[in-house]
Amino acid sequence: MKTKEQLKREINALRQNICWVHGDAILKGIAEPSYGIPSGYDSEAQKQFPFHGLFVDLGCLAVPSDQTKGQVINVCPTCKKEALIFLEAAENE
């Protein structure tokens, strides 16, 4: 569960169109459906890197990659970079 303070911070950041984790400007991007997500790590990545843009999170459901093709999403460059490192490390465990 998110605290009220967290939510307030996130909403403020969204109003300014910045990532609340890194303070980077959020860009519009296209989901890259080719990337495979190690199961169990997607929600963790989502939590730590909310604007990674690597796959689309529809609530509690991880959508099969071929269904997210061409979907416009919000991307923070730092989230994306760090999420890739995170997922790669997860795969090598």
Ligand SMILES: [Zn+2]
């Ligand atoms: Zn970010």
